[in-house]
Amino acid sequence: TLLWIPEEAHEVNKDISLLMVEDGQYLEAGTEVVKDIFCQSAGVVEVTQKNDILREIAIKPGELHLVDDPEAAMQKHDSFAYPGQEVLPGVVPTELRYVEYVETPEGSALLLRPVEEFTVPDNPAVPSQESTNQMGRSIRLRAVQRISYKDGERVKSIDGLELLRTQLMLEIDTDAPQLAADIEFDKTDPDNWLLQLVILESLVIRQDISADLTQGSTRTRVLVSEGDKIAPGSVVARTEILCKQSGEVRGIRAGAELVRRVLVVTDADRLSLPCAKPTVQVNDLLRSGDAIGSGVIVPDSGQVVAIEDGNVVMRVGRPYLVSPGAVLQIDHSDLVQRGDNLALLVFERAKTGDIIQGLPRIEELLEGRKPKEMCVLAQKAGRVQVVYDSDDNAEVKIIEEDGNVLDYPINPGQSLIVSDGQVVLAAEPLTDGPANPHDILDIFFRLHRETKGIREAALLSLQQVQEFLVNEVQSVYQSQGVDISDKHIEVVVKQMTSKVRIDDGGDTTRLPGELVDLHQVEQINEAMEITGSVPAEYTPILMGITKASLNTDSFISAASFQETTRVLTEAAIEGKSDWLRGLKENVIIGRLIPAGTGFNAYDNVSSDVEPIYESAIAFDEADENVVIDDNIARSLPTYPIPIPANSEYEEELVDDDMEFEDLDDDDDSDDDLIE
Structure with a gap:
């Protein structure tokens, strides 16, 4: 069902001073709204203006009823009132009405606008037809009803509008894409037009190709004539491939495999060499310059195909030498064309001493930065359990030695490098990507803290991350062919791992979050133990070389490195010596x-x-x-x-x-x- 709410609209585009009515005013039919423009129906006027230009005037016909309670009237806005339904006290419409809340010069009111109802049948008046052939393929002519506008859309027209359109749709099975329909109208009877659908099957005939150096020419012959009646499956055309030269057909494979290429070996592809006592056999591969007998040298490369009557017949070929380990792209006896890939060569070359491409990784390690796509590390040793869901997403669980099961979330794009049932150690990577040295330090510190004191746990965890940093830096240098002694890297790594962060100062004068040398805080804790006071709790940290250099006791050394103004200002404010x-x-x-x-x-x-x-x-x-x-x-x-x-x-x-x-x-x- 379509509900049509009529209204009268006038596009003006004149100065606002020409307006002769007010917005929201109720007008009678024939009232002059703008100079020389009169309304055709009675209703409430709605004025649209912009920048003192009168754009449009709309008259909404209907019955206007003033209300005393605007809030209650607003609840009935944009609704339909059915016959016999009381809208306001004493106001009961006899026909379907659209209720709209309006503001008039007299006050708030409800406008009951008339509604025209158009019934749309469920089944169109045009019947659907279907035709099926002997092979089960069918074509259908189906009637479809389409509404040209959306619900609530405001439309304008002078000569009327087409709200509902009935269309005929031709449906053809998807397994017959070559079928098409030619639509014709039979105008024999002027009173009744007949719609004719002529089903056509289009067959594309291959265009003839002239011969080139490597391929033969093609010719297509049409086997039917104009007006012939043919049965399904009849041959209407045949495409022939014409060989350019005479020769021997090779390369046809038996079986279900379709023959897409045919090789013709011509006389120009063969070479016959007289040799009384040949030293080669059939199917031997020869290279140019090889001897096949006493004083007989082959001028071209190829393969021996026959030895008969003192002659060695070889098929001329071109050898391609590949290195060991090359990946072949073809199989034996395959037919190849010019430009096809035969093999993928693997080259190995000595690395130069250029370390430029490895500097970002060196900087990332020595500055203590977190890698962008770091791997997931095992928190404790245990056995891996990999579970795949319905979407083939992996869920990794590790059953620890104490029976505790810990889940490890895997980010999208990460690949597992462990298998189900594999035993992993603490801080061992579970996915691909570089490891985060900060995570390694935290994992080993928590692990050793369970069985050892805080000093031993800090020293052991720092030792683990020191070995990791030295090995990672060395791997970058060695990948570029640069040999460097470990002691140079160890000096840097020692300074990176010399600080701890105070978690709880205890009875000491240290504050939480303060960075202190490990040996310094241990001396303080030893003094606290002698006096029976509460020692400080701390966590080892990994500092980058820039931060480690700025966090030194000497403000002269720190100021000469980076952030000179900040370092000297803080030293002056704190009164450092x-x-x-x-x-x-x-x-x-x-x-x-x-x-x-x-x-x-x-x-x-x-x-x-x-x-x-x-x-x-x-x-x-x-x-x-x-x-x-x-x-x-x-x-x-x-x-x-x-x-x-x-x-x-x-x-x-x-x-x-x-x-x-x-x-x-x-x-x-x-x-x-x-x-």
């Missing part, structure tokens, strides 16, 4: 580095005082001239030096000794080697 314990800061200010002959352990020792050693170790004059390095000096015990009472050097020596003691505990001389 640089004790010049490292190598870099001493070089910057022009001092000797605290290593080798530049070690300042004996700078302030007075030459006027004879040291008294309480140890059994004695040094002679030759020993005093020995040059010691920082490692030997730090391993030597300290001895008290007698100082005369009230000496002017007493205070200075005490301060220097304190500096020496602080320097003696320092082990950060490698902080700047990574730069």
Whole structure:
């Protein structure tokens, strides 16, 4: 059923000053709405304007009823009122009406608009027809009804509209795409037109092709004439392939395989060589220059096809040499054409010393960044269980040694590198992709923390990630043919794994989240254990070389690397002091580095005082001239030096000794080697 709600519309496109009515005003038929424009029906006017230009005036016919309760009237907006249904007190329509809420100059009102009903039959008046041949193929003529507009669409017309259209649709089975229909009208009877459908079957005949150098020409012969009646399955045309030269047909395979190519071996493809005593046999492959007998050399490459009457008949061919390991694209006795791929060659070449393409991976490792497409690592050792759902998506579960089952989500695009039932270890990859060193550190720290103390767990987990980083960096260098010693990488990795993050400061002065050296926090914890206080809890972390360089105790060293303004500003605000314990800061200010002959352990020792050693170790004059390095000096015990009472050097020596003691505990001389 189609419901049509009529209204009257006038497109004006004039100045708004020419409007003679108000928006929402109820008009009678014949009222002048705009100069020289009169409405044809009574109803409520709706004015559409834009930029003081009157665009359109619409008159909505119907009965207007003012309401006292606008909110209750709004609930009936955009609804239908059926005959006998009370819309307002005392307002009962006798026919189907469309209820619309409007605002008029007199106030809120309900407009009951007339509705025209058009009944659409379920079955069109045109009957459907179907025709089926002996092979079961059918064509059908089916009537289809189509509505030209959408529900609620507003349409305009002067001469009327076509709301419903009945169409005839010809349906042909999909297994007969060559069939087509020619639609004709028989106008023999002027009162009745007859619709005729002529079913046509189109057959495409192959175009004739002239002969070229490698293929023969084709010719198509039509076997029927105009007007002939033929039965289903009759041959109407035949395409023939004409051979260019005489020869022997080869390459036809027996069986169900369709013959798509035929090879004709002509006399030009054969070579006959006289040889009384040939040293070759039939089917032997020969290369140009090979000897087939005493003094007989073959001029071309090919295959021996016959040996008869003192002649060796060979079929001329072209050899293609491939390296071992090549992937063949063809099989034996296959027919190939010019341009076909025969084999895929595998080349191997020596890597050069260019490390440019491996630098992004080196930077990713030494900066401690997370890989973009990192693999999934096993949290604990166990047995893998792979389950596939209906969509062939893999779900990985690991049954741990204690019987606990842990699910591992696999991201789309990741491929499993483990199989069902495989035993994996902790931090072993389950999918393809690079491993995240941060995850490796966390996995091993949690694993060792279950059975060992925090210091042992931190050291073991750091050792695992150190080995991983060294091996990964070495693999990049070795893939490019670059040989580098492990010690150079180990110096960098040592600084990357020297810090821990405080989780709980306990009774110490450290705050949660603070980054501290591992040996430093262990010294603090040992002091806490002696005093019976609560030690600090921490987690080992992996820092990139940039962050490790900026997180050093020396602000001079950090400022010379990156973010100079920020480092110096923070040092000034915090009032930091640089004790010049490292190598870099001493070089910057022009001092000797605290290593080798530049070690300042004996700078302030007075030459006027004879040291008294309480140890059994004695040094002679030759020993005093020995040059010691920082490692030997730090391993030597300290001895008290007698100082005369009230000496002017007493205070200075005490301060220097304190500096020496602080320097003696320092082990950060490698902080700047990574730069």
